Amino acid sequence: MHKKVIIIGAGGHGKVIADIVINAGDELLGFLDDDSEKTSLAGFPVLGSIADASRWPDAYFVVAIGEPAVRERIAESMPWAKWYTAIHSSAIVSNLETTIGEGSMIMAGTIVSPGVTIGRHCILNTGAIVEHNTVLEDYVHVSVAAKTGGEVFIGKSTWVGIGASVNNCISICPDCMLGAGAVVVKNITDPGVYCGVPARKLR
Ligand SMILES: CC(C)(COP(=O)(O)OP(=O)(O)OC[C@H]1O[C@@H](n2cnc3c(N)ncnc32)[C@H](O)[C@@H]1OP(=O)(O)O)[C@@H](O)C(=O)NCCC(=O)NCCS
The missing domain is CATH 2.160.10.10 (Hexapeptide repeat proteins)
Incomplete structure (x- = not known):
């Protein structure tokens, strides 16, 4: 069954992960990013900031940010999340x-x-x-x-x-x-x- 996916980080890594999600036949809902100037990436919307993640309880999330310490901080702040x-x-x-x-x-x-x-x-x-x-x-x-x-x-x-x-x-x-x-x-x-x-x- 295909998954609904939200990518955290609307940057270069995010675009690479979007490509993987689409090719896997899963449904990319969009991105979350704390930079409010980002509104879309590769034709998919930036849905909000990272703090908004809990609005999509059925989605699978993936943190597409290269810096390990930042990835860790975000992932640890979402213990409830389903991860993609x-x-x-x-x-x-x-x-x-x-x-x-x-x-x-x-x-x-x-x-x-x-x-x-x-x-x-x-x-x-x-x-x-x-x-x-x-x-x-x-x-x-x-x-x-x-x-x-x-x-x-x-x-x-x-x-x-x-x-x-x-x-x-x-x-x-x-x-x-x-x-x-x-x-x-x-x-x-x-x-x-x-x-x-x-x-x-x-x-
Ligand atoms: C190692 C690294 C983190 C250092 O960055 P920095 O702290 O900004 O260091 P600087 O650019 O100020 O360089 C400091 C010194 O180290 C040298 N140096 C920097 N990176 C080097 C490297 N990879 N190999 C050899 N020497 C390096 C610089 O030439 C400089 O030497 P100098 O003082 O004699 O002029 C960075 O250069 C690097 O290699 N990052 C990896 C990037 C990467 O792989 N990204 C992944 C994307 S998928």
């Missing part, structure tokens, strides 16, 4: 011991191997690769074309930047930002911003 899990039809997602938490978004061309655990409200962005037995905690964002080797652990709300790579068996603590193109070759135990090849702490 958005998976693009071109994503290759293993059914073998792989689990995907509610509210997560898996974009076009992404590959998820067997044994992967994806938390709630994660983003696996366009062309990302997540290899076998990797664990992504809640709110992790793996950006466009970023990749993890097998057996990687990425802590809650960490953001892996565009094209970054994480070597197999590496563990990264919560609340890190890995810069675009970073290559992580050692465990990261302190929250912070890490860049470069090999990745080192920027601050």
Whole structure:
């Protein structure tokens, strides 16, 4: 049965998720956004602000905002919500011991191997690769074309930047930002911003 869906965030991510919802045959009611100047996106209305969400008790919601901390704040403020899990039809997602938490978004061309655990409200962005037995905690964002080797652990709300790579068996603590193109070759135990090849702490 098709679902009625409302996307939180009428920006670029919101448009990408709208494409997934429409292609899945679900019904996109529109967007919620706290920027009152936004009235529509891709031909769908901005229905109101995020605080208005409870006016649609039958809808499924998805938080399409890239910044993990913002996504977390919004999702935690709506404990009553039914969450929509958005998976693009071109994503290759293993059914073998792989689990995907509610509210997560898996974009076009992404590959998820067997044994992967994806938390709630994660983003696996366009062309990302997540290899076998990797664990992504809640709110992790793996950006466009970023990749993890097998057996990687990425802590809650960490953001892996565009094209970054994480070597197999590496563990990264919560609340890190890995810069675009970073290559992580050692465990990261302190929250912070890490860049470069090999990745080192920027601050
Ligand atoms: C790492 C990052 C967060 C740093 O942003 P910032 O705090 O604004 O840092 P600045 O731009 O002030 O740069 C500080 C220094 O780090 C360097 N730097 C910034 N990003 C870098 C990167 N990805 N790799 C290597 N060096 C980097 C800058 O060249 C600068 O060096 P300098 O002091 O010698 O001039 C940002 O550059 C980045 O890579 N963001 C990822 C974007 C992304 O992937 N978005 C996902 C969209 S799906």
